[in-house]
Amino acid sequence: MSNPEQKHIPEGYMEDQSGRLVPIEKIKQIDLTRHDLVNALVNKAREAQELLAKFKVDALQEIQSFIDLSAMEYDIPLGGKKGNVTLTAYDGRYRIQRQIAESLVFDERLQVAKELIDKCIHRWAEGSADEIKALVDHAFQVDKEGKISTGRVLGLRRLDIKDDEWLKAMEAIADSIQVTGSKTYIRVYERVGQSENWKPISLDIAAL
Template identity: 35%
Template sequence: MSQLNTLPAPGETIVNGSRYMRDAKGSLVPVEAIKPAHKLEDEMLRKIMGHARDLSAQIARFRGHTFTDLGEFDALLEQEYGSTRGGKKGNRTYQSFDGLMKVSVSVADHIDFGPQLQIAKQLIDECLNEWAADSRPELRAIVTRAFNTDRPDQVNRGEIFMLLRLAIEDPRWLRAMEAIREAMRVTGSKTYLRFYQRPAPDAPWEAVTIDMAKAKGGAS
């Protein structure tokens, strides 16, 4: 028997000359005892995951190279003009000379809420209880979605911000909104890269996505 035939296939282990595959419980199962459909599924998954890991590594390298290139370009501009590109948060945009391609860098803050949020919730509940029939159902729905989550120590941030945009002049409501603002804590930030292109300078921008759910081509 040649050495090639004695090598285990992906997912297989050779013990005393016999081929085994490890199951989900960690037990070694003889290859001949495994159903062909299960072996075929295993082979398919190992192939797909191999491509997925390679693609993930390639995207990570691309992201790193992109930030390096942009950072070096920013350093050249700062050296040439003595100023840093972008606003206070670090948002900035780069565009090709023909106006057909651009890359944007945006920084999004991660916000958590302190104990003042519970005071805001009490004040909001007082308002809703007193207004009772006069309060709009959609307002009650927003408040419910904002504070009713799977975990008591979490809130729906999008609905909380929607509450801040409501024009309600009741003094307790205004105090509640001030308590929400005081409860906000910026706990970190994340930087996003976005890529755009267009066929002509007067055409709308089209996003170049690196999201499998949104990527063009392939099966839908």
């Protein structure tokens, strides 16, 4: 399998890593053997990648077709929040999951929420204010790329605080969420014996 972006190399020459043309007769045999091995394995890897890509497309189409069939026959749509769905074989040995993960970011209303939360903490002033302030500061910390963790910020909404200003801040957080994209995953599992445990049938080469 050739690389369409590979430039033309004159017959009897190979290009080294610096882009220089080197006569093949001047290259050590071990270097030629290594070159052939790497290219052969890369070609096999590309073929495996294409097979996995085709499997994902086919699996998603077949899962959606089954969901449509079930909805039409029983008038009960399958799939939970955000389109996630789990299908289990009749004998309970295998399970397929379609999972859709959304990429979330916050808009400028997150800063409004932070200011409202700060007002709450200053107003409370006593009791557990220091602990809550530490929790809030942690939630709004940015990572090395300057991004705020959506998980940490959304975790604030699980705190059972009835204060009106706090609730307004939580509403601002909810309104600030923007969906920038999503990824769809196919996960395959096999039951461990007769237990309630499932082990993944890995499609990740590093996990094999």
